[in-house]
Every structure is written in C-alpha cells, then in structure tokens.
Amino acid sequence: MQIEVYDMNVTKSGVQISLMAVCDSFSSLLWDVQYYGCGSFEIYIAASPQNIATFQPGRIVGRDDDKQHYGIIETIKLETNAENGDYLTMTGRFLMSLLSRRIIYPTLSFTSLTSYADIVRNAVYFNAMKSGNRQIPSLRQGTVSGSCWEQKARLQVSYDNLMDWVYKICEITGGTANIRLEEISNGNYALFFDLSEGTDRSIFQEENAHIVFSDSYCNLLTFDYAVDFSAQANTAYINGAEDKQTVAFNGSEPSFLDRYEVFVDADNVKQETKIDGETVPISDEEYIALLAEKGAEQFLYPTETTESTIAVDGKQYQYNKDYFIGDYVTVEHQRFGLVQPKIQLVGMIESYDHNGRSLTPTFKI
Template sequence: MDIYVFDKSFNLLGIIDSFESLIWDREFYKTGSFKLHVTLPDLDKFAAEIISLLQKGNIIMKDDSPEEAAYIEDIVLDDEDSETIEVSGFFIDNFISERIVWGQQSYTGNIEEVIKLFVKMNAITPIDLNRIIPNLMLSLNRGISKPANEVNSYGNLADLTEELALKYEVGWRVLFDLENKKFLFDVYEGKDLSVNQTVNPQAIFSLEYENILKQSFKDSYAGFKNVALIAGQGEGAERKLAVINNNVTGFERRELFVDARDISLEKEDDTPIPENEYEAMLVSRGESKLAELQPIQTFESGISVLSNLIYKQDFDLGDKVTIQNNRWGITLNTRITSVKEIYEKNNKDIQVNFGSNIPTLIDRIAQKMR
C-alpha cells in the first residue's frame, strides 16, 4: 500500500511506499486519528526527502481509500536503534475543531440540516470572512429524517458536532475530494445489517462463524445518568429550570445537573424568546448531556480478514450489525462505532468496536468542561 502526501491546496508532494507501521483509527461519532512509523533510508538524500514530505500540516491519504485523509500534527525523529520518523495527527474532520460557534446560534430542521448549518455559519460562509476554512463545502443532503432543534453559544464546533451526532445517532466526516479540490463535510447514517431486518444482507459476527479472532465485552453503568435538571438564565428563584425523566424513582434514578446559563433569554434581535421555546432549548441541552452518559455495552473484536464477511464490502463503519457470543449468552444488535486498521509490513489487522464508545480520560475531561 502506498501513502500519498499532499499540501492543503491538494498538490501532490510525494509518495511513501515503504513504512514500518500505520495505525488508521476511523470513528463514527468523532474525529479519527492516525500514527505512521517510517524507518529512514541510509542515504542522506532519500532520508531528507521523507522528512520533507512528513511535515506538520501536510495531508496523507491511503491509496485504498482516496476519500479519507488525515493531516500531520506531531513529528518525532529518533535514532535510538535506527533512524526513524513517527508522525501522528487527525483525520481532516478535525479542521472544524479550530472554529467555535460565534455567539448564540439556533437552528431547526432535520439533524443533517442543523449540523450543516452550524458548520456553514462558522466555517464556510461566516459573517467574518477571516473565519472561512478554505475549500470546505457541504456535501449533498442524504435526506436523514430526524427532526432537531438545537442552540449553542461559543462551543467548539467539532465538540458540538460530536455531541449532536451521538444524540441523534448519525455519523459525520470530511471527505477528501481530490478531483474537485474540495473538503466535503458530510453527515451520514450506516446501513442496518442486523438480524432485526430483512431489507439488507445480514452481518453476524461470532466466534462460531469464525469471522472473529478474539473478543472482549464491557457492560458498565459507570458514569450513567438518566435524570437531568437543566438550569438556564436567571438568579435564585427566578432561574429558568427544566427537568428530563423526573418519573424515574428509587435506586434506578441517577441525577445530573446541567448548567445552561449560556442559553440567552433573548433572540439576536433582542426580542424575548417565548417561555415554551426556551424550555424546549433547555430540554434539548439536557438530552445532549444525557446522551453522553449512557450505559456502556461494547464488544471489542479482532476481525479475521479472511472471514465470510469482507470489510468495506459486507460491513463498514457506522453499520448496525449483530454480534454474538453463545458461550457468554450475549447477543447485541448494535452499531460499529470505530474501526482501527493496523498495517505492519505485509500484515493488516482490523479491530472493531461494536456498541458504545468507551470514553477515554480525555473524553471525560471534555464532558466535564462542556
């Protein structure tokens, strides 16, 4: 496999045709990442060429997935055993992490339209032209029919997109359109390949079917919340409040406080927001926070590349599939939330997360800060 290197203007700078390893970490709800490890050639000229290619900000693309690309953020040169260069970074989805929601913005429509409006107004056609991300465009709408009404003030654009994707069960990405020299922001849904439907071919993963090499299952309530008290603007007894799932009682009740004082009581033209609309905004914020704190049920599995199910043909990131372990008595009809492609010399491994994403420490810190 060859790795093509471009600048941000889509100019081809060169090709990496030999490397020690590549980890290509695809995500459905959030930004993917990568790590590339290359041994430098003995000849100074060739070593210098590789170093000049693998510079911060340059974009890399695998020749087997030209629509996916990532940009270099970190570089490490090392000569401990042999001279190596290791570069890492993020998928180009992460371009939008360098923008915030400028002021209070509120949009209504289906979730595809709402997410795209936040991106459009803060990175594609913002009032301040200095905020434009060059060559970023919106993809054609796919017609995702999930109604949404969302408001945000000064949030990080990528964090908001991830939050809404998780809440409404959609994926998002930025596609590398080399032919038209554009970065295409796209919202999409995976296919339903589970045993619960008969429209599409079913994808069943099980040790018994010999399409899984190993499995690890996690079932956890750690951090789970199901009742939210959301507080908007106002002081003391005058503070605007809303509650979600207040009917849950006893040991089943797990409460969360959501500080939503950033949601203004007035529209951009300084007219008051009607009380029922403001309460709906508070409820929507609470639903977003609860969506981040759901029970974790996930299978981590190593997928056999020689199995009856072919990656990216019979199943892909974002698809809903069925995964089983009869010995453990577990069957899940769930979504593929992340796929880690690992390339080492002539070997390729596929590691798949089925079900909830397990929050990392950084994820948990980010949740507390939002």
C-alpha cells in the same frame, strides 16, 4: 495499499493540492476510523533526508484505497539508533479536525423545531464557511443521508468547540460527520462536509444481508466484552437565565431505582434570538423547550462494548465492501453464551506491519 502525501496551498480559487510522494515501504501504519469522533493515524517509516522533507506538518496524508478519510500531519518524531536504525513517526487526525480550530460564535439559536441536519450545517457554515478570516478555505456543504438527520429539535449553543459539538449532536442523532477531499478540477480540490448514518445489517432486519461475527464462524479471533452501568443520567434538572427551571426526561419519567438525576447549569441559554439581525425575545414556552434540549445533551446511558480482532481475509465479509463504520451488526461468542443481536460498529483500527494487516473493531450498544 500505498500512502499518498499531498502539499496543500490556499488560493483564492480553493485549495491547491499537489501530490508530493507515494510511499509503499513504510514499517507500520495505524488507520483509526471513528464514527462518533475524529479519527487518527500513525505512520512509522525509515528516516531519510527525503522522507523528512516529504512528511511535514500540515501536509495531507491519504491512502489510494480510501477516498473518504484523509489526515493532516500534526506531529513528527525522529528517533536515531545505531543498532535499530533511524525512524520517523508521524501522527495526526483526519480532516474533521479542521473544525476543532473554530468555536461557535456568536450564539446559534433555533427556537422553532428544525432538523438536526439544518442545525449542524448552519453551525458549520456560519463558523467555518462564511467569508471572512474564520473561513476554512474551500470547505463546502456535502451530502446528507440517513433518516436520523431528519429528527427535529430546538437548540441554542454558544462558545462550544465546533468539532466537539458536532460529534455531540452525532451521538444524540445516531449519525456521523466527515470531511472528505475531492478533486473538482485539474489540481484543484474542495473539502466537503458530509452527514450520514450507518446501515442496519443485524439479524433484527431482513432488508440487508446479515453481518454476524462469531467464534463459531471462525471470523471472531479475539473477544473482549465489557458492560458499565456506573455512569447514568436520565433525569435532568435544568436551571436557565433568571432562575427559569425545567426538568427533562429520557422518554417517560423514570422512578425509584431506575431514576438517575443530574443538574445542568444553562444560564448561558438566552431568552432571545436574532431575526434579520435584530434581537427579539422568545416566549417562555420556547425558552423552556431550549432548556429541555440542553438538558437532554447531558443524558448518559449504560454502555456495552466489545473490542475484538476479526478475520481480515475471511471469505464471508470484507470491511468497507460488505460493512462499514457505523453499521449495526450481530456479535456473538457462543462458547460463553454471549449474544449481541444488534450492536453498532463505532470504530475500526486498521494496522499494517511486517505481520500483515489486522482489523480491530470496537462495537457499542
């Protein structure tokens, strides 16, 4: 595996990318891919004038074996030591972090039922793709895959950080968002905004080969288990503009000890929308639906997580070939009688150092 460093220059025709260096002699690399958040990376390498000139803030870092994730160098740290040598540490986030440079402005409003795919793609278009100073050069609409993005909702949002809001919608739908880099002509690259969904590979289905991590299969090397019921919210009391109020539930109305309430201040949700540039009022029924959707964004659920170390060179499954971030798999620890028949792989840290390669996944129900 090699690290590729690209210089990025914005031109009228797109993003001009030039390969600056290819490196395979780094001391360590952490490659942290997240399903419901922006992933990150860390590179630790011997310091030299050449490396300092190559690894500059704003440059893109990629891997020759991963064409889905590219990072932007955000911080650089130089450490000199007469005994241990001189080292550079570079950290940054993946290309989705470009959306964190924008907020949602002006108000984005969908008063009729609209698919989440169209809602999110419109939000990104109007705040990061449309021509003008807010445009992220060469950012384009990519692919949409997964039935989760066909779910529909009414929604109004304003002033939220664009990247954070996109991942909030991802948690609601069960999908994920990513920006990848793709060459469209010789030396010219475009950034593509994709929406996708993980695949069910658990023992609860028969369409795909089962992926089971277990101590009995010798592919589960370490196992940390945690369950947290302390933070929950399944009933939202929402207060909108002009003291309009409603209550939203997660499914049927919960009662007694199963009811966890939260208050949501949504007076910034306006009872109006824009059609062809003209501001028009919306009905009380449509407005209450918008408030209910705003309340649903604040629901909190019990969490059951597993952080493990799994076999890298196992003969059974290979990461990014047999299973991927976002997939549902089965995790079990038979010695303690713990079985999670369907749990989602929401994060994977790949680590490369003098000891070789290791995989540290995070699973979450």
